[in-house]
Amino acid sequence: MNIKFLDLGLQPLANSYQKSHKKKTKKKEKLYKLSVSFNTKTKLVSLVNRIPDKKMFNNTYPYKSSMSKTMIDSFKELSKKIKKRFKPNKFLEIGSNDGALIKNFANNKAICVEPCSNLAKITKKNGYFTYNEYWNLSLAKKIKSAFDKIDIIYSANTLTHINDLDEVFRSISYLLDKNGVLIVEDPSFLECIKKVSYDQFYNEHIYLFSALSVKNIINRFNLELFDIEKLPTHGGSLRYYIKHKVNKKIKIKKSVSHQLSREIRFGLRNYATYKKFALSVTKSKKNLIKIFTDLKIKNKKIIGYGATAKATTVLNYCNIDSQMIDYFVDITPDKINRYMPGKNIKILKYNRKLLDYIDYIYLGAWNFKKEIFKKEKNFIKNGGKFITHVPYPKII
Numbered sequence: 001m002n003i004k005f006l007d008l009g010l011q012p013l014a015n016s017y018q019k020s021h022k023k024k025t026k027k028k029e030k031l032y033k034l035s036v037s038f039n040t041k042t043k044l045v046s047l048v049n050r051i052p053d054k055k056m057f058n059n060t061y062p063y064k065s066s067m068s069k070t071m072i073d074s075f076k077e078l079s080k081k082i083k084k085r086f087k088p089n090k091f092l093e094i095g096s097n098d099g100a101l102i103k104n105f106a107n108n109k110a111i112c113v114e115p116c117s118n119l120a121k122i123t124k125k126n127g128y129f130t131y132n133e134y135w136n137l138s139l140a141k142k143i144k145s146a147f148d149k150i151d152i153i154y155s156a157n158t159l160t161h162i163n164d165l166d167e168v169f170r171s172i173s174y175l176l177d178k179n180g181v182l183i184v185e186d187p188s189f190l191e192c193i194k195k196v197s198y199d200q201f202y203n204e205h206i207y208l209f210s211a212l213s214v215k216n217i218i219n220r221f222n223l224e225l226f227d228i229e230k231l232p233t234h235g236g237s238l239r240y241y242i243k244h245k246v247n248k249k250i251k252i253k254k255s256v257s258h259q260l261s262r263e264i265r266f267g268l269r270n271y272a273t274y275k276k277f278a279l280s281v282t283k284s285k286k287n288l289i290k291i292f293t294d295l296k297i298k299n300k301k302i303i304g305y306g307a308t309a310k311a312t313t314v315l316n317y318c319n320i321d322s323q324m325i326d327y328f329v330d331i332t333p334d335k336i337n338r339y340m341p342g343k344n345i346k347i348l349k350y351n352r353k354l355l356d357y358i359d360y361i362y363l364g365a366w367n368f369k370k371e372i373f374k375k376e377k378n379f380i381k382n383g384g385k386f387i388t389h390v391p392y393p394k395i396i
């Protein structure tokens with residue numbers, strides 16, 4: 001049974017950066033209900049309303065993994081680790097984006113799956129065999145007949161974007177060699193609760209995984225967890241290592257039971273935990289609005305840093321618009337000179353000079369706080385302050 005526990009109101013599509021100021025053109029942006037539920041049996045957390053994937057992942061998808069040094073470094077490290085630990089012959093990535101990870105593998109050893117054609121074009125151009133398609137069973141069959149043995153399937157921040165999770169894991173179980181390994185990386189729901197980072201929820205993030213829910217889902221497809229790593233990426237992620245149950249050569253590490261116990265101890269099996277989280281979210285909203293209003297009363301100039309999809313959730317849930325935030329800065333070419341979905345705040349191309357004469361910066365990309373603070377040493381030295389809502393609304 002699915003029980004709804006969180007209501008984030010009406011929201012635009014999180015990555016639909018608008019070409020024009022909607023209030024000026026009088027064109028209405030489509031809004032969708034965003035609420036979150038919890039499955040009492042599988043413990044899976046998911047959005048109540050689903051948007052057709054073609055509306056979200058198409059030829060104009062703006063997000064590029066290689067826009068952050070943190071992500072590039074993390075992928076470099078991971079590829080070294082995979083090569084050393086598993087020595088893959090054929091590596092397949094589901095949701096290869098612009099190739100930030102795959103570029104660490106030789107052309108003849110890696111296969112990309114990417115439904116967004118603007119991104120698939122990049123890996124194709126770089127010589128990687130790329131399927132510009134959605135992940136499903138018919139694609140898995142096509143790949144199997146073309147390549148035979150796939151020994152590693154990797155997917156970061158992608159499987160949770162696909163509506164039919166059963167088909168996702170059925171197709172993986174079908175394609176993955178019987179001695180193969182599936183590696184899945186996604187934000188951790190436990191971290192999301194701990195950090196009250198409700199902005200992990202937006203239309204693309206249909207699911208938010210926990211070790212508990214992953215274990216339950218993959219069990220149906222004769223797959224099992226054998227290792228779990230904690231990662232700092234995306235505000236706290238988990239990297240799940242998964243194998244076929246029939247493969248007894250790989251031993252199950254203690255990290256699996258440790259993570260499961262951590263989640264059980266925190267209460268991820270109990271509805272009361274979810275209700276408590278929803279109350280913390282309401283409190284977070286109230287306190288963030290107070291910070292913005294108090295600063296605006298004092299005529300402080302505030303901008304946003306990192307026009308993230310997560311920020312779309314925060315701005316629309318808390319009703320923070322261009323009266324509060326003058327503009328956002330971002331380095332992603334496809335976001336520049338566009339407007340934040342639903343709130344008409346302009347996104348300008350990042351330039352250090354844009355931070356001059358600014359009193360406060362709202363951290364849209366709070367998950368890259370370390371990287372951004374390092375980059376903006378001078379802003380901080382000159383008395384500039386940051387606003388964040390994670391783990392609770394505060395000025396830093």
Ligand code: TMP
Pocket residue numbers: 067068069305306307308309310329330331332335350365367368371372375
């Ligand atoms: P994400 O949190 O969804 O990964 O998005 C991060 C966004 O923040 C992305 O649009 C790039 C942007 N960004 C900057 O503009 N400057 C930076 O220094 C970093 C780290 C990210």
